[in-house]
Amino acid sequence: MRIVIKLGTSTLAHKTGRINILRVEELCKVMSDLKNAGHEIILVSSGAIGMGVGKLSLQGRPTDIPTKQAAAAVGQCELMYIYDKLFSEYNHTVAQILITDDDIANTDRRQNFENTMRRLLELGVIPILNENDSIATNEIVIGDNDTLGAIVATTVQADLLIILSDINGLYTADPHKNPGAVLLDRVEKITPEIEQMTGGAGSALGTGGMATKLKAAKIAVAAGTDMVIANGNNPKSLYDIVEGKNVGTRFFAEKVK
Numbered sequence: 001m002r003i004v005i006k007l008g009t010s011t012l013a014h015k016t017g018r019i020n021i022l023r024v025e026e027l028c029k030v031m032s033d034l035k036n037a038g039h040e041i042i043l044v045s046s047g048a049i050g051m052g053v054g055k056l057s058l059q060g061r062p063t064d065i066p067t068k069q070a071a072a073a074v075g076q077c078e079l080m081y082i083y084d085k086l087f088s089e090y091n092h093t094v095a096q097i098l099i100t101d102d103d104i105a106n107t108d109r110r111q112n113f114e115n116t117m118r119r120l121l122e123l124g125v126i127p128i129l130n131e132n133d134s135i136a137t138n139e140i141v142i143g144d145n146d147t148l149g150a151i152v153a154t155t156v157q158a159d160l161l162i163i164l165s166d167i168n169g170l171y172t173a174d175p176h177k178n179p180g181a182v183l184l185d186r187v188e189k190i191t192p193e194i195e196q197m198t199g200g201a202g203s204a205l206g207t208g209g210m211a212t213k214l215k216a217a218k219i220a221v222a223a224g225t226d227m228v229i230a231n232g233n234n235p236k237s238l239y240d241i242v243e244g245k246n247v248g249t250r251f252f253a254e255k256v257k
């Protein structure tokens with residue numbers, strides 16, 4: 001299977017913005033193993049801004065654009081250093097691709113992006129993508145990596161998009177506010193009732209939230225890609241997700257690719 005895995009900041013970093021070493025080590029180990037088992041793995045990783053905040057010892061996520069962009073530049077380096085180191089331990093090669101909405105909107109650039117992705121996969125590389133936060137401003141920003149994950153999944157015609165975050169999946173209501181909220185394990189069709197179940201923002205260091213995840217699900221299923229939202233706190237659950245077992249919420253593709 002060709003699998004796109006999106007890792008949110010809350011999965012990769014502690015609340016301080018510093019890397020969650022055990023978690024990231026385990027994730028890289030499981031992803032390497034899935035690749036060894038014959039799957040193609042593409043990573044969409046957040047955490048650049050969050051880790052920049054940690055490394056620069058800033059007081060929290062910056063609100064002004066230059067500091068955010070500077071934090072992303074520092075944190076992206078740190079992120080790729082860690083991925084390169086950990087995947088190398090299992091003999092896998094990684095590549096970094098940073099894009100903005102402009103690159104997707106422009107036909108030539110989108111084609112170049114597609115060609116590069118295809119070639120990287122043929123070469124057996126694990127592409128790691130993020131938004132190019134250091135140059136993206138409001139006008140050209142994709143804005144969140146859930147959407148980026150869906151764009152990447154449709155570009156490479158992935159079989160499965162997995163979004164790992166600090167929530168177990170889609171609930172009938174916000175579980176932080178409503179203790180009676182029930183986790184939905186399957187969504188066959190994204191109806192207006194399903195859309196009403198989202199709301200609320202993401203974590204303190206990342207963007208996202210359930211609304212962007214649902215937006216991503218719509219893009220993915222329309223293009224023939226299943227999508228799973230699951231909690232990133234247990235990296236081994238990736239095995240179960242890939243085997244099609246019930247973990248988190250699975251959105252089923254509307255059409256066969």
Ligand code: GLU
Pocket residue numbers: 008009045046047048049050072130131133143144145146205206207208
């Ligand atoms: N691109 C941002 C980063 O790497 C994260 C965006 C998101 O959290 O969705 O920090």
